[in-house]
Amino acid sequence: xxxxxxxxxxxxxxxxxxxxxxxxxxxxxxxxxxxxxxxxxxxxxxxxxxxxxxxxxxxxxxxxxxxxxxxxxxxxxxx
Numbered sequence: 001x002x003x004x005x006x007x008x009x010x011x012x013x014x015x016x017x018x019x020x021x022x023x024x025x026x027x028x029x030x031x032x033x034x035x036x037x038x039x040x041x042x043x044x045x046x047x048x049x050x051x052x053x054x055x056x057x058x059x060x061x062x063x064x065x066x067x068x069x070x071x072x073x074x075x076x077x078x079x
Contacts, residue, residue, distance in 0.1 A: 002066040003052050003075075005044040006037045012059025013042040019057070020046060036064065036072060052076070 007013040013029055020027035027046040036043070045066075048055070052063050053076055061079065064072040 001048060001052075003046050003048060004033070004036065004064040004066055004072060005046065005052070005055075005060055006032055006062045006064070007042065007044075007059050008061050009059055010042050012057065013044060015059065016044055016055075016057055020044070020055075025055075033070075033072075037061070 005016065007016065017027055017029050025046060025048060027044050029042050030045055032041055032043040046052075056076075060076075062074060063076040065075055067073055
């Protein structure tokens with residue numbers, strides 16, 4: 001599955017990316033799609049075969065499942 005993860009802060013996104021590299025999980029940092037958030041401006045896109053909530057960090061704001069046609073399904077909200 002493809003997921004988009006939105007963070008409270010840019011430093012949280014960078015720390016998450018580092019963790020994913022250590023776990024050999026494909027991840028890339030990108031600008032957050034405007035329809036999802038205007039908070040910190042950076043999101044992580046990743047491909048993960050398990051429940052993405054197992055990757056939870058305090059800095060994660062929301063986790064979305066990427067759907068077709070540039071649509072997103074909210075899976076987790078840490079507001």
